[in-house]
Amino acid sequence: MNITNKLALDPVTQVPQIDAYMRYALIAAEEMVGKQALEIMLHKNGMQRFISNYPPDKIKLSTDFTHKDYANLCTALIEFYGEAGKDESIRFGRIATKPALAKQGVFFNVASRTAIKFLPLSLQIKTVLESIKNDLEKLYKEIDHDVSVSIEDRGDKWAYIDRSCALCAGKETDVPICWGWVGTLSESLNWLTGKEFEIDQVECRAMGEKACVWEICKTAKK
Numbered sequence: 282m283n284i285t286n287k288l289a290l291d292p293v294t295q296v297p298q299i300d301a302y303m304r305y306a307l308i309a310a311e312e313m314v315g316k317q318a319l320e321i322m323l324h325k326n327g328m329q330r331f332i333s334n335y336p337p338d339k340i341k342l343s344t345d346f347t348h349k350d351y352a353n354l355c356t357a358l359i360e361f362y363g364e365a366g367k368d369e370s371i372r373f374g375r376i377a378t379k380p381a382l383a384k385q386g387v388f389f390n391v392a393s394r395t396a397i398k399f400l401p402l403s404l405q406i407k408t409v410l411e412s413i414k415n416d417l418e419k420l421y422k423e424i425d426h427d428v429s430v431s432i433e434d435r436g437d438k439w440a441y442i443d444r445s446c447a448l449c450a451g452k453e454t455d456v457p458i459c460w461g462w463v464g465t466l467s468e469s470l471n472w473l474t475g476k477e478f479e480i481d482q483v484e485c486r487a488m489g490e491k492a493c494v495w496e497i498c499k500t501a502k503k
């Protein structure tokens with residue numbers, strides 16, 4: 282696998298990232314590779330300004346950095362881990378999602394969490410996916426940015442479709458690389474249902490597709 286920067290401008294690279302999400306991602310990366318390796322990684326990828334300077338723990342759009350920075354961090358981690366890049370990126374996604382879920386209300390409020398548990402499992406999954414989509418739409422509404430996320434019923438799977446994926450913004454490669462989002466979806470679904478699901482990325486913008494697409498099995502792993 283070889284990840285390069287797209288020659289043509291990818292407009293998704295200019296979409297502002299959310300302060301707290303970048304913070305959680307940096308803390309997760311630090312926890313995984315250690316402070317020193319992360320500093321080297323940030324240096325190598327033109328992200329020196331984040332060294333010992335993580336964004337505030339605020340769920341709001343940043344004025345200082347964009348999806349481009351987020352994609353740089355995600356792909357730097359993939360390169361750091363080499364062969365283990367996929368598994369470690371999923372782990373990274375899960376670690377980075379925990380603090381957002383701990384805030385309860387980033388994705389779901391407590392009352393709805395209890396109510397959702399009475400739904401059939403497939404609808405619980407759909408609710409989680411829609412909550413993520415709705416929260417992103419709410420956040421990006423202030424700058425009139427269409428987050429371009431849709432949820433599709435594909436029989437025994439749900440598809441989460443993102444036309445402005447932050448994980449691969451401006452990148453080019455020959456295999457899907459947005460495994461961090463597999464971790465985010467897994468952690469969010471587990472938080473609500475207590476179960477694990479098979480999740481696969483089946484399309485990737487970095488491969489020239491219009492959207493990044495993840496398919497989530499409607500039944501839990503045994």
Ligand SMILES: [Zn+2]
Pocket residue numbers: 446447448449450458459485486487493
């Ligand atoms: Zn992507």
